[in-house]
Amino acid sequence: MKKAELLCALAFLIVLGLLALVGLPGNILNLFIFMMIITLTAQGWNLLGGYGGLSSFGHAAFFGTGAYAMTVLQTSFGINAWVALVCGVALGALVGAFIGFLSFRAGLKGSYFALITLAFAEVLRILANSWDFTGGAAGMMIKLQNGFAYLQFSDRRYFFLILLVFVALALFLSRWLERSAFGAYLIALRENDQAAQALGVDIFRVKMQAITLSAGLTALAGCLYAQNFLFIDANVAYGSWISIEALFAAIVGGAGTLIGPLIGAVLLLGLGEVTKSFSGGIAGLDLVVFGIILVLCVAFAPNGIRGFFANLKRRRSAAAEAA
Amino acid sequence: MLKAQNLTKRFSGLLAVDNASIEVQQGSITGLIGPNGAGKTTLFAMIAGFLPPNGGSVTFEGEDITQEKPHLRARRGLARTFQIVQPFAGLNVRDNIAVGAYLHTKDPDEAKRQASLTAEKVGLGRELDKLASGLTIAGRKRLELARALATRPKLLLLDEVLAGLNPSEIRDVLPIIRQIRDEGVTILMIEHIMQAVMNLCDTVHVLSQGKMIASGEPRIVCNDPAVIEAYLGHGAAERIRSEGKANA
Ligand SMILES: Nc1ncnc2c1ncn2[C@@H]1O[C@H](COP(=O)(O)OP(=O)(O)OP(=O)(O)O)[C@@H](O)[C@H]1O
Ligand SMILES: [Mg+2]
Numbered sequence: 051m052k053k054a055e056l057l058c059a060l061a062f063l064i065v066l067g068l069l070a071l072v073g074l075p076g077n078i079l080n081l082f083i084f085m086m087i088i089t090l091t092a093q094g095w096n097l098l099g100g101y102g103g104l105s106s107f108g109h110a111a112f113f114g115t116g117a118y119a120m121t122v123l124q125t126s127f128g129i130n131a132w133v134a135l136v137c138g139v140a141l142g143a144l145v146g147a148f149i150g151f152l153s154f155r156a157g158l159k160g161s162y163f164a165l166i167t168l169a170f171a172e173v174l175r176i177l178a179n180s181w182d183f184t185g186g187a188a189g190m191m192i193k194l195q196n197g198f199a200y201l202q203f204s205d206r207r208y209f210f211l212i213l214l215v216f217v218a219l220a221l222f223l224s225r226w227l228e229r230s231a232f233g234a235y236l237i238a239l240r241e242n243d244q245a246a247q248a249l250g251v252d253i254f255r256v257k258m259q260a261i262t263l264s265a266g267l268t269a270l271a272g273c274l275y276a277q278n279f280l281f282i283d284a285n286v287a288y289g290s291w292i293s294i295e296a297l298f299a300a301i302v303g304g305a306g307t308l309i310g311p312l313i314g315a316v317l318l319l320g321l322g323e324v325t326k327s328f329s330g331g332i333a334g335l336d337l338v339v340f341g342i343i344l345v346l347c348v349a350f351a352p353n354g355i356r357g358f359f360a361n362l363k364r365r366r367s368a369a370a371e372a373a
Numbered sequence: 374m375l376k377a378q379n380l381t382k383r384f385s386g387l388l389a390v391d392n393a394s395i396e397v398q399q400g401s402i403t404g405l406i407g408p409n410g411a412g413k414t415t416l417f418a419m420i421a422g423f424l425p426p427n428g429g430s431v432t433f434e435g436e437d438i439t440q441e442k443p444h445l446r447a448r449r450g451l452a453r454t455f456q457i458v459q460p461f462a463g464l465n466v467r468d469n470i471a472v473g474a475y476l477h478t479k480d481p482d483e484a485k486r487q488a489s490l491t492a493e494k495v496g497l498g499r500e501l502d503k504l505a506s507g508l509t510i511a512g513r514k515r516l517e518l519a520r521a522l523a524t525r526p527k528l529l530l531l532d533e534v535l536a537g538l539n540p541s542e543i544r545d546v547l548p549i550i551r552q553i554r555d556e557g558v559t560i561l562m563i564e565h566i567m568q569a570v571m572n573l574c575d576t577v578h579v580l581s582q583g584k585m586i587a588s589g590e591p592r593i594v595c596n597d598p599a600v601i602e603a604y605l606g607h608g609a610a611e612r613i614r615s616e617g618k619a620n621a
Binding site for chain 1: 421423442443444447448452453455459460461462463464468471472473475476478479480481484520521523524
């Protein structure tokens with residue numbers, strides 16, 4: 051069943067890729083690109099918040115670090131885009147390890163952990179906003195240069211395909227995690243950290259590994275965001291919108307599931323786009339829809355949409371057994 | 374094998390464990406009994422590393438582990454169960470037990486295979502795919518036991534694994550515990566059910582109000598006036614003796 055989930059997700063990505071190759075209107079392609087960036091961000095969040103039960107409100111800290119590393123390294127130091135991408139991921143992971151070290155040393159979890167991550171993201175936002183090195187409040191641009199080496203393409207479909215590959219790799223990473231000893235330990239400490247310790251789990255170490263991995267993946271999303279829009283400022287890169295988007299997509303789709311972040315991101319952004327186009331001038335209506343979906347999820351599908359279907363299936367097979 | 378010396382634990386005003394010492398011989402089943410609130414679970418928590426003691430030391434296989442973290446003690450072969458069961462509620466029985474098995478193998482298939490074998494051993498073989506949250510009390514107690522067992526401990530600390538079970542369930546579990554010992558695992562168990570203590574234990578220690586008040590063979594300890602008084606209140610031993618005479 052887990053394997054079917056992975057195959058479903060991969061098939062979906064392939065269909066998106068084929069659609070793009072056959073030809074999509076520009077605005078739809080842009081929406082799909084944005085969806086995949088949010089998916090990647092949410093997949094990063096999911097590694098820590100979903101599997102590990104450590105819900106962060108500050109994944110912007112990692113997203114922004116990736117985005118700024120990508121921009122600053124290329125613009126100010128003339129470093130190659132791909133190298134900058136790797137550095138961005140590494141720096142994001144480092145920021146994750148730093149925040150993790152401080153939080154987990156102190157044994158923070160639940161809302162305390164959420165708040166501390168939020169605080170770190172805000173500090174980084176303020177720093178990036180006031181520091182010349184990061185372009186201050188004016189933000190920063192990446193020079194327009196087309197070609198594979200620059201990770202920029204005159205035909206945006208290529209960028210989209212590369213994004214799809216990254217999302218697929220993140221799916222494989224989640225799948226590996228679900229099947230590994232590390233993943234079992236991570237899930238165990240989410241379910242009950244005392245019991246996990248009694249069974250020999252070094253919970254500090256496992257949490258550190260999880261936040262590093264999670265931060266690296268979200269930083270990758272940040273790098274690709276910067277490379278796609280070629281402009282960032284502090285409110286975009288380190289703004290809490292992205293923290294919320296990441297956690298929303300993962301929770302609505304199904305936190306701690308393979309396919310949850312993908313479902314959540316596609317659904318939320320898709321619905322958001324639909325409402326925007328129907329509501330015309332009413333600003334913020336898409337946010338109202340987001341809110342309603344979250345309320346519905348909390349009320350009827352506490353394990354997200356993925357969990358909702360898993361539940362249905364379990365109930366149906368239980369009913370079949372009883373019959 | 375295990376030596377806890379002069380352990381003391383204070384919870385703000387309350388002296389939960391007061392200078393208590395206990396020794397467990399390799400290969401034995403050692404009992405720890407005492408009235409409610411005597412400090413038995415607290416003593417266990419200090420031995421397993423979940424609570425830092427205010428004084429005293431814990432030695433395991435000749436090494437001082439007083440300062441060691443719980444997961445490191447588990448890796449040494451010191452496993453515990455929890456009186457208030459702590460299942461990984463969202464996971465099925467197999468995955469619950471596999472977490473313990475990962476201590477010795479990093480291979481998921483092997484861990485799951487071992488988990489199934491361990492489940493078999495404690496009588497959970499038919500519930501492998503059931504969610505832990507869907508188990509009965511008896512099932513959850515067995516799960517506690519299975520998870521600890523899957524770490525392949527040298528010393529197993531059992532905190533009231535029989536509490537909440539009905540007599541027939543208890544009869545089923547007693548031989549399992551004995552078999553675990555026969556396979557070479559030393560056991561230290563907290564138990565209220567005297568039938569089990571009499572049946573299984575080579576030695577028992579009695580804790581009352583944080584202090585060790587007696588230890589020795591179960592039969593002898595249970596007739597110790599100090600122990601009877603600890604359970605039944607001051608003067609109880611005297612009363613029983615005179616009633617016994619009157620009946621005779
Ligand atoms: N974390 C804690 N904080 C404060 N007091 C505690 C704590 N844990 C235990 N106590 C108190 O310490 C005393 C000993 O508790 P403990 O649980 O060790 O007793 P016990 O012998 O295991 O009892 P039982 O047979 O009911 O399980 C009790 O009075 C209890 O209320
Ligand atoms: Mg107790």
